Amino acid sequence: MTDYNGYITAERIEGDDEGRLADRTVAVKDNISTEGVRTTCGSAMLEEYVPPYDATVVERLREAGATIPGKTNMDEFGMGTTTETSAFGPVENPAAPGHVPGGSSGGSAAVVAAGDADMALGSDTGGSVRCPAAFCGVVGIKPTYGLVSRYGLVAYANSLEQIGPIAPTVEEAAELLEVIAGPDDRDATTRDATEAGGDYDYAAAADGNVDGLEIGIPTELLEGADEAVVETFWDAIEDLEAQGASYHEVDLPSVEYAVEAYYVIAMSEASSNLARFDGVRYGPTPEYEGNWNEEFAAVREEGFGAEVKRRVLLGTYALSAGYHDKYYKKAQDARAWVKQDFDEALSEADVLASPTMPIPPMELGESLDDPLQMYLADANTTPVNLANLPAISVPAGETDEGHPVGLQLVGSAFDEQTIIRAGSALA
Amino acid sequence: MGQPTVPPICPGRWRFETLTAGPRLRPIMSDSDQTVDPEAVEHVARLARVDLDDEEVERFTEEFADILSAFEALDEVPETDREEDLANVMRADEIREGLSQEEALENAPETEDGFFKGPRVS
Numbered sequence: 001m002t003d004y005n006g007y008i009t010a011e012r013i014e015g016d017d018e019g020r021l022a023d024r025t026v027a028v029k030d031n032i033s034t035e036g037v038r039t040t041c042g043s044a045m046l047e048e049y050v051p052p053y054d055a056t057v058v059e060r061l062r063e064a065g066a067t068i069p070g071k072t073n074m075d076e077f078g079m080g081t082t083t084e085t086s087a088f089g090p091v092e093n094p095a096a097p098g099h100v101p102g103g104s105s106g107g108s109a110a111v112v113a114a115g116d117a118d119m120a121l122g123s124d125t126g127g128s129v130r131c132p133a134a135f136c137g138v139v140g141i142k143p144t145y146g147l148v149s150r151y152g153l154v155a156y157a158n159s160l161e162q163i164g165p166i167a168p169t170v171e172e173a174a175e176l177l178e179v180i181a182g183p184d185d186r187d188a189t190t191r192d193a194t195e196a197g198g199d200y201d202y203a204a205a206a207d208g209n210v211d212g213l214e215i216g217i218p219t220e221l222l223e224g225a226d227e228a229v230v231e232t233f234w235d236a237i238e239d240l241e242a243q244g245a246s247y248h249e250v251d252l253p254s255v256e257y258a259v260e261a262y263y264v265i266a267m268s269e270a271s272s273n274l275a276r277f278d279g280v281r282y283g284p285t286p287e288y289e290g291n292w293n294e295e296f297a298a299v300r301e302e303g304f305g306a307e308v309k310r311r312v313l314l315g316t317y318a319l320s321a322g323y324h325d326k327y328y329k330k331a332q333d334a335r336a337w338v339k340q341d342f343d344e345a346l347s348e349a350d351v352l353a354s355p356t357m358p359i360p361p362m363e364l365g366e367s368l369d370d371p372l373q374m375y376l377a378d379a380n381t382t383p384v385n386l387a388n389l390p391a392i393s394v395p396a397g398e399t400d401e402g403h404p405v406g407l408q409l410v411g412s413a414f415d416e417q418t419i420i421r422a423g424s425a426l427a
Numbered sequence: 428m429g430q431p432t433v434p435p436i437c438p439g440r441w442r443f444e445t446l447t448a449g450p451r452l453r454p455i456m457s458d459s460d461q462t463v464d465p466e467a468v469e470h471v472a473r474l475a476r477v478d479l480d481d482e483e484v485e486r487f488t489e490e491f492a493d494i495l496s497a498f499e500a501l502d503e504v505p506e507t508d509r510e511e512d513l514a515n516v517m518r519a520d521e522i523r524e525g526l527s528q529e530e531a532l533e534n535a536p537e538t539e540d541g542f543f544k545g546p547r548v549s
Contacts, residue, residue: 052530188516260498271475278476280545282534288546293476295546301478309477310487313468314494316475317455330501337507372493 010070019065027117030071033152042086045303055152072107099361102135109136127381130393134356134406145388149184157269174202198414205417206424211244216349225358236396261334262382271315356406
């Protein structure tokens, strides 16, 4: 185990003897199923749940020879931006002691930052790979929706989430992405990148060549950001310019509505997905006297933490008669608008750049009392999930206190190579 | 984009709010002063099958007012055409290996004769 609480279960899973990751350890977020090794999703509801099968990405890790050193701590069911909503306690940021590691894949980013694992897998529904990568000073990639199989990933908001790699360098993250990417007949939303105009040579794309790269900078994603973050962001852009890139500013009016749209959609999907936790097929042993509904409600009161209850309730409300059109339908309109805006901006730029997070890592305990403030911290990451696009977070520098700041680069669908190439000029 | 919203042809289509027949949900948040009614929070919690203690009801009542007020911004979003590039994904209907009955029951708190055992329905 680690002194910063990075792992929920530190049980080794050995991979095959040979393969491109044979000498490497890859920690796995605890919402990704591992056969015979408990998978809790950071929830008391699944404290004892042991999956009878492996997720596709875990199968691919084992076939590539990787050793899994353990299952990493996370916000409960992926719902959080700080890894403080875990039923197994918060994770401390190894790169900024006393501060959060970001979330929800905070354990995955922390074990990589601390050097306790060579690489890690996280999952990104609204920024959950990129945010902790930024806060811990490592690299994280959120792949194009459909590039990586979600089979065996415990669902929170299916239409938004992807499993993605976290590593110390862009090249290593790209290498791990190569291992896990590719179609899977057990996830009908996966696509073959080669049929969508891409290919799978990600590690080779990490050549650091940004000569002639055109960067679009959405001004909306800089507004309201912390001063130290903005300063570090421009330093990184200057660095890219010095290496031959150029930039122009772009307007994405739709992104002003992205966080709200994201939370309505994610909460709605969560309220449906989490209906399966009823204490019958898995979950805490019910010892309540009552009928199905009473027992169901009692198991869920006990098994779910506050943030999960909050999202399930608000999602139930957003989908209900009379409010569906007001919240869910408008959020889907916003999602379509965000997609159009990004497609347009990417027709005149190779990548779009912004700070990954508008703020540096929060102090531990600072944000739990104000859920809305925590949601608003996802302003720069959630639009990318709404648009189904790939994005990478690379270390851009540090604040005066020495806290890491991440740069986010967004690319066109199935064009992971371009964000990897651009990111590799910095890390 | 920018066109007026057309009312749904069949507004009743989305009435899947309750698992059991019941009245239309009362608004959680009042339009006039953007406050939230604790009884409405309890009602949604019942629909979602999540018991809440008094402290949680109080806390959520306050927080939901903030969060739902923020969601009000979505009113300004124009109706937008969805350009989804979707195709059905099919496979041959052939028997494949799946979980055994034992494996499927492994995590259940209670089982009986190879079945999941749940509480009585009513």
